[in-house]
Amino acid sequence: MTINLSDIELDRLYPAYLRVGIDNRILSVGPSIARLLGAEIIGQDVFEAFEFKRPSRLTTIAAIGHTRQELLIKSNQDPDVLLRGIGLVRDDQVLLLVGHVIGGQDEAFASTLNFSDFSPTDSTLDLLLVRELNQNLLSEAQAISEELDEKRLAAESASKAKSDFLATVSHEIRTPLNGVLGMANYLWETKLNPEQENALRILKDSGEGLLSLLNEVLDLSKIEAGKTELRNEDFELADLVHGAADLFEMKAREQGLYCSVSTAEGRFHGDAGRLRQVLSNLVFNAIKFTQSGGVSIQVTVEQEHDPALRLIKFVVTDTGIGMDQSTLDGLFDAFYQGDASVTRRFGGTGLGLAISRQLAEMMGGDISAASVVGEGATFTFYVRLPLLPNQVPEERTADISLRAVDVSALKILAAEDNKTNQFVLRNYLERFDLEVTIAENGHDVVRLWRDGNYDLILMDIRMPGMGGEEATELIRSYEVTEQRQRTPIIALTANMMREQVDEYERVGMDEAMAKPMDIGALENVLRRVASGGFYSPSVSDG
Amino acid sequence: MYGMIHQAARRMVLEIAGEDDWSAIVSKSGLSERHFVSGLSFDDETTFALIGAIQEHTKIPLDELLKSFGEYWIKYASETSYGGMMKMAGNDLVSLLSNLDRMHVGIAAQMPGASMPSFEVLDASDTQIKIRYRSERDGLEAFVVGLLQGLLNRFNDFGEIRYVINADFSDFTIDRSVEKVPA
Numbered sequence: 001m002t003i004n005l006s007d008i009e010l011d012r013l014y015p016a017y018l019r020v021g022i023d024n025r026i027l028s029v030g031p032s033i034a035r036l037l038g039a040e041i042i043g044q045d046v047f048e049a050f051e052f053k054r055p056s057r058l059t060t061i062a063a064i065g066h067t068r069q070e071l072l073i074k075s076n077q078d079p080d081v082l083l084r085g086i087g088l089v090r091d092d093q094v095l096l097l098v099g100h101v102i103g104g105q106d107e108a109f110a111s112t113l114n115f116s117d118f119s120p121t122d123s124t125l126d127l128l129l130v131r132e133l134n135q136n137l138l139s140e141a142q143a144i145s146e147e148l149d150e151k152r153l154a155a156e157s158a159s160k161a162k163s164d165f166l167a168t169v170s171h172e173i174r175t176p177l178n179g180v181l182g183m184a185n186y187l188w189e190t191k192l193n194p195e196q197e198n199a200l201r202i203l204k205d206s207g208e209g210l211l212s213l214l215n216e217v218l219d220l221s222k223i224e225a226g227k228t229e230l231r232n233e234d235f236e237l238a239d240l241v242h243g244a245a246d247l248f249e250m251k252a253r254e255q256g257l258y259c260s261v262s263t264a265e266g267r268f269h270g271d272a273g274r275l276r277q278v279l280s281n282l283v284f285n286a287i288k289f290t291q292s293g294g295v296s297i298q299v300t301v302e303q304e305h306d307p308a309l310r311l312i313k314f315v316v317t318d319t320g321i322g323m324d325q326s327t328l329d330g331l332f333d334a335f336y337q338g339d340a341s342v343t344r345r346f347g348g349t350g351l352g353l354a355i356s357r358q359l360a361e362m363m364g365g366d367i368s369a370a371s372v373v374g375e376g377a378t379f380t381f382y383v384r385l386p387l388l389p390n391q392v393p394e395e396r397t398a399d400i401s402l403r404a405v406d407v408s409a410l411k412i413l414a415a416e417d418n419k420t421n422q423f424v425l426r427n428y429l430e431r432f433d434l435e436v437t438i439a440e441n442g443h444d445v446v447r448l449w450r451d452g453n454y455d456l457i458l459m460d461i462r463m464p465g466m467g468g469e470e471a472t473e474l475i476r477s478y479e480v481t482e483q484r485q486r487t488p489i490i491a492l493t494a495n496m497m498r499e500q501v502d503e504y505e506r507v508g509m510d511e512a513m514a515k516p517m518d519i520g521a522l523e524n525v526l527r528r529v530a531s532g533g534f535y536s537p538s539v540s541d542g
Numbered sequence: 543m544y545g546m547i548h549q550a551a552r553r554m555v556l557e558i559a560g561e562d563d564w565s566a567i568v569s570k571s572g573l574s575e576r577h578f579v580s581g582l583s584f585d586d587e588t589t590f591a592l593i594g595a596i597q598e599h600t601k602i603p604l605d606e607l608l609k610s611f612g613e614y615w616i617k618y619a620s621e622t623s624y625g626g627m628m629k630m631a632g633n634d635l636v637s638l639l640s641n642l643d644r645m646h647v648g649i650a651a652q653m654p655g656a657s658m659p660s661f662e663v664l665d666a667s668d669t670q671i672k673i674r675y676r677s678e679r680d681g682l683e684a685f686v687v688g689l690l691q692g693l694l695n696r697f698n699d700f701g702e703i704r705y706v707i708n709a710d711f712s713d714f715t716i717d718r719s720v721e722k723v724p725a
Contacts, residue, residue: 114630115641129627129648136623137581144579 015117016083018096020046022062027093032100032117036081050075050083065089071098079112102128166218167497171462173214174494175418178516181207182424185519189431211516216351220334222497223358230362234388235272237312238265241299244279248295252287258294259287264301268312270385274359278367279314281352282379286318290376293319301387310387311365319376323369331369332357356381407526408433414458415445415468416492421515425458425492428519432526442466446474454487456529459509461493461500468493469507476508488534490525492517510534543589544653546580548573550618551592554611555600563599571595583655586679605684612688616696628696635697635716636666639673659686664713671701671716683712690716 007028010017015032024045033041041049052058054072064071064087073096075081085098099122100113118125184204192200222228241263252259279297286295295318302311323331334354353367360367363383371377412429416422417440429436437452439445441463449457457475459468472489479486491504491512501512513521528534555564571592577584597607620628631645632638639661646658659677666672675686687703694701694716701716 115632115644116637120644125644126648126651128630129645130652132624132627132630133581133649133652139623140580 013119013121014085014097014099015119016081016098016100018046018098020061020094020096022060022092022094024061033081036079036112036117037075037077048076061087061094062089064094071096072101073098100124102131162221163497166221167495167500170214170218170497171494174211174515175421177207177211177214178424178494179418179420181211181516182420182427186424186427207516213351215514216355218497220351220355220358223355223362228359228362230271230274232269233272234267234269235275236265236267237299237301238263240272240276241279241297241314244276244283245297247280248283248287252295255287255290256292257287257290258296259283260294260296262297263299264312266301266310267388267390268310268385269388270363270383274363275383278356278359278381279316281356282314282316282381285352286316286320286377286379290318290320293376295319304384308386309384311382311384313380313382315378315380317376317378322373322375322377323371324373328369328371332367405527405531407523407530410434410455410526410530411453412436412456412458413439413445413448413452413454414492415439415442415460415463415471416458417441417460417463421460424517428517428522431519432523434526440464442468442471442474445471446478449475449487450478456526457487457489458492458513459489461491461495461504468509469504472504472508488525488529543584543586544580544656545576545578545582545584546624547589547615548578548584548592549580550615551596551611552578553618554614555596559600567592567595567599570599581653583653608682608684609688609691612685612690613692613695614688616689616692620696635693635699636663636671638693638696639663639666639671669718671718673714673716674711675705675714676711683707686712686714690714 005013011031015030017030018033019027019029021027024047026042026044026046026049029037029041037049046061047059050073052071052073055064055067055069058064058067070084071087072082072084074083082101082103083096083098084101085096088095088097099119100117102113102124113128115125181204184200184207187200188204219228241261245259245261249259283295283297295316298315298317300313300315302313304311332353334351357367360381360383363385365381365383367379367381369377369379412434414422414425414436416425416438422438425438426436436458437448437454439448443466445457445459445468446466448454459472461468468491475487475489478484489509491501491509492515493500493504493512494515496512496514504512511525513525552564552568555567571594573588573592576582577588577592593604593607593611596602597604600607602610616628619625627645627648628638631641640663642661643658646660650656650658657678659675659679659682662674662676664672664674673690675683683705687705690701690703693699699718701718703714703716705712705714
């Protein structure tokens with residue numbers, strides 16, 4: 001069957017066609033070529049007007065009849081018109097039935113094309129539309145991305161402002177709270193009648209409650225702002241578990257409860273402090289809500305797919321009052337504490353479990369609870385941590401032996417500019433028959449340290465003139481240049497956010513103790529210094 | 543419908559009413575930020591909820607609102623990144639109307655599931671253009687009037703638009719002899 005097309009039909013079906021004579025002269029073109037390259041192209045040599053990319057060795061247009069290759073030609077004048085199709089030899093003419101190819105040209109060329117440049121049977125136009133739509137979508141995605149970036153920056157800025165505000169408020173509250181609790185502890189040691197004793201107990205409990213709330217709000221806000229970084233240290237799992245349990249054993253005994261511990265062993269690499277925090281929180285809650293029976297702690301270690309990792313599962317079970325489903329549902333939300341009567345009866349901030357959940361998730365784990373009203377509760381949390389190769393267990397008698405260490409010969413230098421805190425500090429240290437030399441600024445600390453022979457420096461951070469960090473750096477440098485023995489320096493500060501503590505350690509402090517000062521923590525430091533737990537103190541040298 | 547329609551509606555309300563009115567409308571419609579991503583497809587109820595909220599808030603009669611929105615859609619498409627596509631579709635009213643279906647096919651290739659209306663130019667002369675409109679959606683003739691008006695505006699053309707609704711299609715007529723009276 002032969003189909004003859006009129007020129008009008010050819011124009012519609014192949015708007016970019018070229019008709020070429022056997023002398024290579026262009027005889028006529030479709031409307032698209034005429035529009036894009038101009039009517040002047042008619043009469044030109046086709047090999048001058050176009051570069052033949054395929055077939056590339058063609059020298060006469062008539063030879064196109066001998067090739068079965070697809071035709072690909074590009075205009076030698078602007079704009080860059082790229083055409084693809086076939087060549088048909090008919091009598092003394094060659095018909096190049098070609099259509100536009102999109103690709104390689106610049107954007108400006110694509111924008112010169114319109115619908116009439118394409119054959120109705122050619123879906124290149126659809127590709128062009130898709131490309132246009134894709135460009136739109138990419139532009140939109142970029143705009144959304146920029147908007148999100150702006151929002152993120154604004155949120156980060158707001159979060160930083162919140163953290164700065166909390167850090168400032170924390171310091172401003174902790175400093176007077178140190179005085180309140182210090183004085184309360186001081187009075188506790190004096191002779192009191194029952195009425196005064198009761199009032200003082202309420203004062204102490206309220207102060208400690210406020211301190212606890214302050215710590216937890218700070219902690220949670222930091223975690224939620226993504227500012228909490230986990231520490232990586234080696235620790236012995238059994239030590240961690242027994243240490244946490246020991247803290248509560250006496251309290252459990254006071255309430256007539258048993259406290260049983262069963263734990264796997266092994267050395268792990270992770271944030272032992274945060275693990276202890278979560279476990280302590282669960283054990284503390286278990287004891288708080290249990291009136292008879294007791295609390296059991298069970299810790300197991302399971303193999304993970306990754307041979308370097310282990311799943312450590314902590315299960316804390318109590319025989320306490322239990323919870324209904326609605327309480328369980330909101331248990332790990334911030335400030336959630338079951339019904340109001342529970343809050344009134346048992347107290348607490350309602351932040352501990354929210355913090356625990358966030359920490360468990362940060363450590364690649366999770367936390368959950370199961371309970372039946374009146375039958376107690378079981379809390380399970382797990383984390384994934386790297387297991388370290390077996391090592392010879394270290395002596396684990398240090399804590400026990402510490403209790404027997406005499407601290408009364410220690411020489412203590414304390415930097416503290418606040419008069420109330422000076423009083424509290426003196427009072428605390430007097431309980432260990434210790435005298436303390438007080439310096440009110442960093443310059444005095446450095447001067448006194450150089451002239452004296454101190455076993456321990458308790459260092460305030462914010463002081464007039466020279467602060468605690470600068471003083472520490474100076475002391476550490478003098479120790480090197482003057483070849484002096486290293487003196488333990490403990491930061492004593494209300495600024496206990498993690499990055500602040502990291503900074504204290506960076507400048508050379510050994511540890512940090514929070515204000516208001518905990519007498520147990522102070523005692524622990526004193527005994528460790530006296531026993532050589534930090535470095536060899538002068539007292540042990542005799 | 544696709545989020546691009548919602549985008550256009552948002553821009554129209556912001557232009558004619560302002561940020562406060564838009565906040566009230568979007569809150570009433572129940573739409574969220576993701577409904578304004580142009581390449582995402584939503585069921586028609588979502589779009590109708592938005593149009594309904596605009597109508598309820600502005601108290602503009604629905605037909606009038608749809609007409610305004612149709613007219614605005616052409617302005618929006620021309621002025622935003624869809625302008626290139628509109629330009630390719632034709633440099634005069636009849637060419638563009640004739641190419642609308644082809645444009646919709648190209649768009650549908652990128653937006654699966656999009657239900658595009660069809661516009662067939664039945665007859666075109668210097669004085670009159672007859673167009674057959676088909677759509678899977680009912681009741682949007684006022685919107686089409688707005689679209690045609692928007693296209694007339696695009697080419698600085700004048701005309702009066704009328705239509706007849708039939709069972710499976712609606713026939714629109716643009717009488718081009720009617721010249722716009724200068725304001």
